[in-house]
Amino acid sequence: xxxxxxxxxxxxxxxxxxxxxxxxxxxxxxxxxxxxxxxxxxxxxxxxxxxxxxxxxxxxxxxxxxxxxxxxxxxxxxxxxxxxxxxxxxxxxxxxxxxxxxxxxxxxxxxxxxxxxxxxxxxxxxxxxxxxxxxxxxxxxxxxxxxxxxxxxxxxxxxxxxxxxxxxxxxxxxxxxxxxxxxxxxxxxxxxxxxxxxxxxxxxxxxxxxxxxxxxxxxxxxxxxxxxxxxxxxxxxxxxxxxxxxxxxxxxxxxxxxxxxxxxxxxxxxxxxxxxxxxxxxxxxxxxxxxxxxxxxxxxxxxxxxxxxxxxxxxxxxxxxxxxxxxxxxxxxx
Numbered sequence: 001x002x003x004x005x006x007x008x009x010x011x012x013x014x015x016x017x018x019x020x021x022x023x024x025x026x027x028x029x030x031x032x033x034x035x036x037x038x039x040x041x042x043x044x045x046x047x048x049x050x051x052x053x054x055x056x057x058x059x060x061x062x063x064x065x066x067x068x069x070x071x072x073x074x075x076x077x078x079x080x081x082x083x084x085x086x087x088x089x090x091x092x093x094x095x096x097x098x099x100x101x102x103x104x105x106x107x108x109x110x111x112x113x114x115x116x117x118x119x120x121x122x123x124x125x126x127x128x129x130x131x132x133x134x135x136x137x138x139x140x141x142x143x144x145x146x147x148x149x150x151x152x153x154x155x156x157x158x159x160x161x162x163x164x165x166x167x168x169x170x171x172x173x174x175x176x177x178x179x180x181x182x183x184x185x186x187x188x189x190x191x192x193x194x195x196x197x198x199x200x201x202x203x204x205x206x207x208x209x210x211x212x213x214x215x216x217x218x219x220x221x222x223x224x225x226x227x228x229x230x231x232x233x234x235x236x237x238x239x240x241x242x243x244x245x246x247x248x249x250x251x252x253x254x255x256x257x258x259x260x261x262x263x264x265x266x267x268x269x270x271x272x273x274x275x276x277x278x279x280x281x282x283x284x285x286x287x288x289x290x291x292x293x294x295x296x297x298x299x300x301x302x303x304x305x306x307x308x309x310x311x312x313x314x315x316x317x318x319x320x321x322x323x324x325x326x327x328x329x330x331x332x333x334x
Contacts, residue, residue, distance in 0.1 A: 014164045015164065015254070015257075015258060016164040016165070016167045016168040016171065016198075016199075016202065017202070018202055018203065018205075018206040020164065020165075020168040020171075021168045021171035021172060021174070021175060021199065021202060021203060022175070023168070024067070024071045024165070024168040024169045024171065024172050025172040025175050027070075027071055027074060027075065028067055028070045028071050028074075028169060028172060031070050031074075031103060032059065032060070032066065032067060032070060034176045035054065035055050035056055035058050035059060035173070035176065036055050036058065037052050037053070037054050037055070037176070037177060037180040037181060037313070038052060038053045038055055038285070039051070039052050040052065040053055040284065040285045042284035042285070043280065043281075043284050043285060043297070046280075046284070046301075047300055047301065047304055047307060047308075047312070048304065048307075048308045048309065049300075049307045049308055049309060049310050049311070049312050050310070050311045050312065051297075051300065051312050051313075051314065052181065052184075052311070052312065052313045052314070053281075053285055053287060053313075053314055053316045054173060054176075054177060054313055054314070054315050054316060055287065055316050056173060056293070056315060056316055056317050056318065057287060057288065057289055057290075057293055057316045057317075057318055057319030058319070060099060061092070061095040061096060061098075061099050061124065061128075061320075062092075062095070062124075062318055062319045062320045063092035063095065063096070063245075063293075063317060063318035063319070063320060064092075064170055064173055064196055064315070064317050064318070065092045065093050065095070065096040065166075065170060065195070065196075065318075066095065066096040066099050066100070067096075067169040067170045067171075067172050067173065068096060068163070068165065068166035068167065068168070068169030068170045068195060069093070069095075069096025069097045069098075069099060069100040069166070069169070070096070070099070070100045070103065070169065071165050071166070071168060071169030072097075072100070072158065072163060072165040072166055072169060073085065073097060073100035073101060073103075073104055073106055074100060074103070074104055075165065076104075076106065076156065080156040081104065081105070081106045083107075083154055083155060083156060084101075084106055084107030084108065084109065084155055084156065085097060085101070085106060085107070085108055085109070085155060085156045085157075085158050086108075086109040086110075086111070086146055086149065086150045086153070086155035086156070086157055086158070087108075087109075087110055087111070087146060087157070087158040087159070087160060088110070088111045088112070088139060088142040088143035088145075088146040088160060089110050089111075089112060089125075089139075089142075089160060090112060090113065090117070090118065090121065090139050090244035090245065090247060091112065091117075091118050091120075091121025091122065091124070091125070091244060091245075091320060092121065092245060092292075092317075092318050092320060093160045093193070094108075094110035094112065094121070094125045094130060094132070095121060095124050095125050095128065095320070097110065097130065097158060098110065098124075098125045098128035098129060098130035099128050101128070101129060101130065102128050102129050107131075108128075108129065108130040108131070109130065109131045109133065109155060110125055110130050110131070110132050110133070111132075111133050111134070111135050111136075111142040111143070111145055111146045111149070112125075112132060112133075112134055112135075112142055113134070113135070113136050113137060113138050113139055113141065113142050114134040114135055114136060114137070114142075115136075115137050115138070116138075116242070116244070117134065117244075118244055118320065118322055119322060120320050120321070120322045120323075121244075121320050124320065138239060138247060138249070139244075139247055139248065140235075140239075140248070140249055140250050143160070159252070160193045160195075160252075161193035161194055161195055161252035161253075161254060161255040162252055162253055162254040162255070163254075164254070166195050167195045167198045167199050167202075167254070167255065167258070168199070169199075170195045170196050170198075170199040171198070171199025171200065171202055171203055172199070173196070173199065173200065173315070174187075174199055174200040174202070174203030174204060174207075175203055177200070177203075177313060178203065178204075178207045178208060181311060181313065182207070182208065183208070183311060184208070184211050184311050184312075184313055185210075185211065185212065185310035185311045185312060186211070186212045186213075186214060186307060186310055186311070186312045186313070187200050187204060187211060187212070187213050187214070187312075187313045187315065188214050188216055188267075188296035188297075188299050188300055188312065188313065188314045188315065189201075189213060189214070189215055189216065189296065189315045189317075190215075190216050190217070190245065190246060190292040190293065190295040190296055190315060190317050191215040191216060191217050191224050191225070191246070191259075191266075192224075192245050192246050192247070192248050192292060193224075193248060193252055193255055194215075194224055194251075194252065194255030194256060194258075194259055195255055196315060196317060197213065197215045197255075197259055197262075197263060198255050198258040198259060198262065200213055200315070201213045201258070201259065201261075201262025201263055202258070202262055204262070205261075205262055212264040212265065213262060213263055213264055214263070214264060214265045214266065214267055214299065214303075215228070215259065215263050215265070215266045215267070216266075216267050216268075216269060216295040216296050216298070216299040217246055217266070217267075217268055217269075217295070218241035218243055218246045218247075218268070218269065218270070218271055218274060218291075218295065219268040219269065219270050219271075220238075220239070220240040220241035220242075220270070220271050221236075221239045221240065221241040221246050221247050221248060221249065222236060222268055223235065223236035223239065223248050223249045223250060223251050224248060224251050224255075224256060224259070224266075225266045225268055226251075227251035227256050228251075228256060228259050228260065228263060228266050229266065231260060232251075233251050233253055233256060234251070235249055235250045235251070236249050236250075236251075237249075241271055241291075242271060242291070242325075243271060243274055243290070243291025243292055243295070244291075244292075245290055245291060245292025245293070245317065245318055246291065246292050246295060267299040267302060267303065269295060269298040269299055269302060270298075271291070273298040273301070273302065274291045274294050274295050274298045275291075275294075276298070276301075277289075277294035277295070277297040277298040277301070278290075278291065278294040278321070278326070280294075280297060281293075281294055281297060281316070282326075287316060287319070288319050288321065288326065289316055289318070289319050289321065290317075290318045290319060290320050290321040290325075291321070291325075292317050292318055293315075293316045293317045293318045293319060294316075296314030296315055296316070297314050299314075300312060300314060
């Protein structure tokens with residue numbers, strides 16, 4: 001796909017604006033209170049910078065994606081609400097839709113991978129009233145099945161990334177960040193599908209263009225970073241991370257093309273470095289965090305010399321880690 005075609009298609013997808021994020025914030029505020037921005041004294045000592053955690057793990061479903069789910073589902077047409085929504089998710093996106101479906105009385109069907117699914121997230125979706133169907137080896141195989149079933153069964157298909165209202169919704173965390181810390185130097189954002197990095201990047205470009213927004217992925221699942229660096233939308237041949245919030249092998253058009261404009265850098269970290277960051281967040285920040293939520297700290301450790309003396313925020317994107325993973329000796333525990 002050439003750049004002109006990408007540009008035309010991206011325009012057709014209605015890229016969200018800063019004004020869209022402000023409107024999303026107005027809509028979701030009655031349902032979702034602001035999450036805290038916490039200065040972590042011990043991690044700041046270790047990193048030689050002022051390190052803050054944006055605690056999205058404290059959302060009702062334990063992850064930032066609920067912001068987008070509430071905004072999108074809450075503003076569906078009456079007909080779309082009547083037929084219900086369907087999507088694919090490894091867990092947090094699905095929980096966000098399930099939570100919103102519970103709020104607004106909308107049927108939600110979620111397809112998750114049949115292999116290596118996080119049982120905590122699967123049960124959370126079911127507890128919120130979603131119908132969970134298991135299919136395929138990974139997220140992308142589950143997504144392909146959803147796209148087939150959505151047309152067959154008549155649901156409103158909610159793509160996990162190519163949805164402007166999802167991006168606008170999750171971008172509201174950026175508004176909260178700059179209200180609490182207007183002069184932040186660096187925001188580190190984990191990237192799975194990319195909506196969180198897009199939302200924070202759009203807000204940063206509008207409110208403080210001097211703030212650097214840096215995406216973080218596992219080097220075992222570098223599809224979005226590979227597409228961002230090469231300015232293309234080609235799938236990556238492998239995806240081997242065990243941290244499901246980062247487990248993407250296909251770059252998504254809307255989020256990836258936005259990232260070309262709003263992301264300053266993109267860092268890869270190993271799964272082992274993420275595991276160590278899970279441990280440090282528990283020990284030194286008293287936060288229980290899943291792999292995607294710990295990836296920003298892993299990146300901060302890798303960029304320690306570059307970040308010295310700066311005001312740095314790590315997006316703690318989720319806390320939905322299974323007890324088994326949390327207690328594994330190779331994650332630094334035990």
